[in-house]
Amino acid sequence: MSPDRILVTVVGLAAVAAVAWFFWFKRAEGVAAATMSDGYQEVMVLVKGGYTPDTIRVSAGKPVRLLFRREETAACSEQVVLADFGKSAVLPEGQVVPVEFLPGEPGEHEFTCQMGMLRGRLLVEAA
């Protein structure tokens, strides 16, 4: 094998490893929801090419209010779905849209766009 081929192979395999690590081995700490005076755990989520924050930690058994604000026109993100809680909301651009639900048992849930392209995680922790 010529040196250039060895180089391309090594760099290529390294790139594969880097891609796999970058996309699949992220372990975000996440943002813990703050408890408001009305008893709701509240987090503001920015919708722009993804969800920021995309990992949200909440306590089990206390109501949660996620405030979504979409700042893009791409049709992809026009709806957010919390399938496990049977909740969804249309997100008009530039408006704050609250989605409320009560997380039961501790566990991990997803919130996604309708196509499942944008994803966020909701970690329900024991209170």
Add this chain to the structure above:
Amino acid sequence: MRSTMTDHTTTCHPAAPAADSPAARAADPPGTAAASTASAAEARQAERQAEYRALMRKFWFGAAVGAPTMVLSYPWLIPGLRELFPMGSQQLWYLWAFMGIGSFAVIAYSGNQFFTGAWEGLKHRSANMHTLIAIGTGTAWIYSTVALLFPQLFPSKATTDVYYDVTVVVTALVVLGMAMEVKARGRTSEAIEKLIGLQPKTARVVRGGAEREVPVDEVVVGDVVVVRPGAKVPVDGIVLEGASAIDESMITGESMPVAKAPGDEVIGATINGTGALRFRATKVGADTALATIVRMVGDAQASKVPIQRIVDVVSGYFTPMVVIASILGFVVWYDFGPSPAFAYAVVVSVTTLIIACPCALGMATPMSLTTGVGLAASHGILIRSGDALQAARRLDTVVLDKTGTITVGKPAVTDIVSGTGTTDADVLALAAAAERDSEHPLAAAIVAAARERGLETAAPSAFEAVAGHGIRATIDGRVVLVGKRALLEADGIAADALEAEAARLADEAKTPVYVAADGRALGLLAIADPVKADSREAIAALRRLGLRVVMLTGDNRRTADAIARAVGVDTVVAEVLPQDKAHEVRKLQLEGRAVAMVGDGINDAPALAQANVGFAIGTGTDVAIEASDVTLISGSLGGVVAAIAISRATMRNVTQNLFGAFVYNGLGLPIALGVLYPFTGLLLSPILAALAMSFSSVTVISNANRLKRFRLQGVSA
């Protein structure tokens, strides 16, 4: 900052989606929710329109630059240009440099969403379609520019071809695909937008003794609302006075107008016929049947079909997998491919990135679900979620509650037998006059039958109830007896002539009521809970769909069997106590059957909840029945047939879409990677890949839209 946001959500009127949450609804003044739903739908449509126009502008710019770029990339193929720009000439270099600038403009303007989208995704360590297109077109442009500026970096002369045409044409085609997608997506949600559009804007209410036209938001519960002939019923209510027939097809799916008289329920957004009505508003704003339907349909459309969860797992890995495949493709082609290896490797990896279509995969089920749920709603069928839809496809047994589901649920006079010398009208009129003051449930049926036929009923001068047997009344000096045969016999009246008819009626599960006057038996009335007009047909249609039909009733075996014979069910379970209905459903499930339970939603709630799919039937304005998976607004059993047929069609559509998306990606990716090259010498061009990619996502949406053409022919009338 946070507290400001909280204030915003509790004190301002939230937009429609916000009205989804109970808390937000509670904070909402009555009446605003429906209106804001309508304006949010308009806003969404406007947003889509703007998005479409923006994408089309980007496409036209890309196309305008793309057409000459494609031609000028291969000037040596075209006579005339061949002489002007010979290979390796200075002129050609300048031409390509000019194309490089043009294609950069296309990337920056038409393709900017790919790069910003990819960048936003990378910040979240996630990859999407934008990532693939951005890397693909970006690689092609950078490679071409490097080849143009630093040809000495490349070992052979042939390597220094440029691929600006790939950059421009791929960008234009993918943008065109996105524009078509936005347009088609709008069509999938037409059904719900049509529902929202039904909401009337104003109402005529009686305020301070005068009729006034007010915005529908200002109608409150208890208002007396006036509906003129041909006008829309503004909110839900109960008729106080007047008579008319109302077209409820837009809500219930029933095409026949429904007669309304005082005491009847009217549904907002339906259209009044030729009579004038006054009614008392009982539900307004977000509580109306229409607003609830819109909310339920919206929720169901956004829910997930269980199969989608598997797709979600796949698509979570899909995009990075494609990036990895394209890197490996590059390495393999560079190491083992033909010369010029570097150019081939670049083309293969770019083609791989571009042909992959995560969108087709992601859209496959939501698009079909949105269309299917909307289609059902237009037939007066509310499917609560994707789970219900998927479960409805697998049903093999339908359990029907008898009373109120197969039958009307209210006793009525079904037959009149008159003896010699009298007419049916005489028999009925006399009986109705005698029963006028009775409180027996059968009496109400007789009085109603006489009123329906427009018969005059005289007031009895004397009235006596003979417990367990019937009544004795004096009308215009005649002594009239209405009741069992024993009542007549006690007075020494012979009823032998009517005996055979009475026995026949009893066999049909009808209750015979004897009528006698002046010491002579005049005739018979038969009273029964009549079978709904279309029950028989609907049950036959259910059986044609391959379902076993079971009837469940608390009635005695004889009545149950008579009804079963009349409508043609397979199995009858009689004498079931109301609380045991759920148990009967469970028994069928233990036999391994997937059971649908059809009932009235209130008495049958436990059985509806136990069933694999619970259908609440004939709910009128009370559409949000918690125990049911499917709500049928009209009372017709035909809705069950339609709901099952639509579920099957929708799930078939989902399967087609998923199959298509998987097959497309499963075939497209290996071909792009060049597996056919060693055998056929075939290598896909990135431009064809872009065409295929755009076409695949549009195909998925078009297939979902095809569902809208679904007709219930042959399934139900």
